[in-house]
Amino acid sequence: MIKYVTIKDIANALGISKSTVSRALSADCRNVSEETIRKVTEAAERMGYMKNEMAVNLRNSRAKTIGIVVPEAVTSFYLQFTATVQRILQPYGYRIILTLSDEDFMTERSNFEMFENYRVDGILISSCHHRANLAFYDNYLRRCTPIVFFDRTVENLACSSVRSDDYSSAFFLVEHLVYEGYRRILHLAGPDYIRNSADRLRAYRDVLKKHGIPYRPELVVTAGVDERDGAEAMSRILDSEIACNAVFCFTELQALGAKRVLQERRIRIPDDMAIACMSGTKLSTLVYPAITAVEQQLDKMAEEAVRLLLAKIENPQAPSENVVLPTNMIIRDSTGKPEETR
Amino acid sequence: MIKYVTIKDIANALGISKSTVSRALSADCRNVSEETIRKVTEAAERMGYMKNEMAVNLRNSRAKTIGIVVPEAVTSFYLQFTATVQRILQPYGYRIILTLSDEDFMTERSNFEMFENYRVDGILISSCHHRANLAFYDNYLRRCTPIVFFDRTVENLACSSVRSDDYSSAFFLVEHLVYEGYRRILHLAGPDYIRNSADRLRAYRDVLKKHGIPYRPELVVTAGVDERDGAEAMSRILDSEIACNAVFCFTELQALGAKRVLQERRIRIPDDMAIACMSGTKLSTLVYPAITAVEQQLDKMAEEAVRLLLAKIENPQAPSENVVLPTNMIIRDSTGKPEETR
C-alpha cells in the first residue's frame, strides 16, 4: 500500500494547522495570506501532494461523477458519444464511469445499483429494453439521481431524454426509395425490445400508404441489430419466392451484412437491389458502393444530453425535456434508379 | 440534495450501535448473532439503505477502481477491449473509469493525474505516444499505482505489458503477398509516435530482403491511422509515377480508405491491386471484397492485461511480464493472385 502525502503532513512540515493548508490549497485569498499560500503550494509541490478525491467527495457528499450505461460495444457509436460527453464535462470537473449492459436488462439494473452505491451525480443511459425496467426506472427516479435517456429512450417517465427523429428520418428514407422507383421494398425491422423499431416500421407503412403501394407483411422481417442478423435475413429472403428490389435496414450493420450477401450472389447494387439504412456512421461511406443512410447528430446528442443532465443536477426541480433531434439523410450510390425504370 | 439512509440511521431505528450494524451487513457471523443479522438486513431493506462506497473507499484507502486510457474512439476496438475487461473484473467488484487521450499526450497526462487524485488501484493504458511521456510514466511508476500497457506499449519501463506480435504478423502478411506473386508492395506505414510502426516496417523490409526484392523508399509512405489518411496516401501514389500492385496497410481504416479510392478509380481488387492490413476487425469481413488482415486476440489481450494488473495490485513486488500474443492472419478475397502471374 502506497503512503500518500496528506494535508496533515504538509501542516506538520510547515508547523501550521491543516485547515490553513486546506484553505491555502483552494486559494481562499480572503482567509489566508499570500505568503502562506506561497509556502503551502511550494511544500505541496515539493512533497508530491495529491488531493484525495475520495475524501473530498465524502465530505461534500458529491461524487462529481456521471454514470453512462450503453447497450453494446460492437459499434463505435457509444464510444464516440462517451468521448464527446467527456470532452464537454472535462471543464466541470466531472468524471465518467462507463458500463455496458450487453443488451441485458438485469445487467443494466446491476449497473444502476453500482451507480447508486457510488452516489453518482447523474446517469446517462441508452436503454437496452424499453419496457423491462420501466418500474425500476420509475422507482429509481422518484428518490434518486437524475437520469437522462439518450438514443434508445423509454417513454412515460418523468425525466429528460434525447433521441433522433426516427419517424421522420425513416419516412424520408423510404420515400427516397419510392421516388427512385423502388416499389417492392423489404424492411429489415428492429427487434421489439427497442423502442425505435416501432416508429421506423410505422414510417415504412405510412410511406407505402401515401404512395398507394400495398403493404405486404412478408416484406417485413424482424431481425437482430447485428450484421449477422442482416445477412441471415437477406439470405432467407433471397432463397424464398419473395420478390423485392430494395431493402430498408434498421441498422447499418444489418445493411452491411445484407450487402455482403448480395455481392456474394452477384446481385448488383443498386441496379438489382438498393440498400438504405438508419443509424448510419462513417462505415457507410467506407464501403463500396457507399450506402445511403440516415445519420444521427452524435455530437449534438451528447451536448443536449449533458445539458439536460446538468440542469437536473443543479436543480432537481428543473422541468424535464424530451428533445428530438433532426437527422441527415445522405444519399449515396446504393440507391440509384433500378434498372427496370431507366 | 437527496438524504440517503446511513448505517447510523439503522442503528438508531433498532436501538443498537452502528458498529453492530456494520458487522451485520457484512455478515460477520463470528461477531454478531444470527438474530441481529436478520433484524438489520430486514431494516436495511425496508429503509432503502445503500452502502456509501465513497466512505468505504476512504476508510479502506482503496478505490476499487481501474482506470483505462485509450487513444481514440473512432474504432470500436478499445470499447470492446474495455467491455471485456469489465466483464472479467465484475466478479472482483472493481469499477472502471474510462478516459480518452485523443492521441494527445498532454490529455493523457491529465487523465493520469485524475486517476492519481482518485487513487485508482491500477491503470490500463494504450499509449498515444511511445516516447513523449516516458519520463512521466517512469516517475509515476516509482511511487504509484501499478500500470499495464496494452496494444500500444512503451519500452524500457519497469512494468507489465501486453501486445500483439507485430513483427511476425507483419512478416507473414507481407510474405503472403510475395507468395501470391506481388512484388511491388506499397507500405502505408504508421506514424512515428506509435511504437508498433517501427516493428511492422522492419518486417516489411526483412521480407523484401529475404525474397531478393529491392527496397524502394518511395514505396513506403508514412500516413495517419485514419481512413482519410489511407485514402489520401493512396490517391497521391496513384497520381504519381510510382508503380505498385499491392498495398500493405498499418491499420484497417487506412485499408478501407485506400480501397475506396481504388474502387472509385475502377482499379480491380485484387487483380490490379491487392490489399492487406494489420489490426483487422470485423470490418474487414463486412466489405466487398473482404480484406486479408491480421487480427488481434482482443479477448485474450484483455484477459492477460487484467491478470497482470491484478497480480501487481495484490503484490506490488510481483515480477513484470511483457506478454506478446500471437495473431491470426486471415486470408480473404483482397489478395488473390495478380493478373500478370496467372
Add this chain to the structure above:
DNA sequence: CCAGTCCCCGCAACCGTTCCCGGAAAAAAG
C-alpha cells in the same frame, strides 16, 4: 491611548464506514 475593524489562523465537528479493543453476559469447564 483606547475602541473598533479587519486579516489570518487554529479548533473542532463532520461526511459514512470499518475495525480494534474492551467489557458484559452467557456458556462451558473445572
Add this chain to the structure above:
DNA sequence: CTTTTTTCCGGGAACGGTTGCGGGGACTGG
C-alpha cells in the same frame, strides 16, 4: 459454585479532507 472461554455488542478512533466559529494580533480612526 468458581473459573475460563466464548459469544456478542458498544465505544471510539481512524480515513483525509472542508468549513463555521471564535480569537489573537495588527491596524485604523477618534
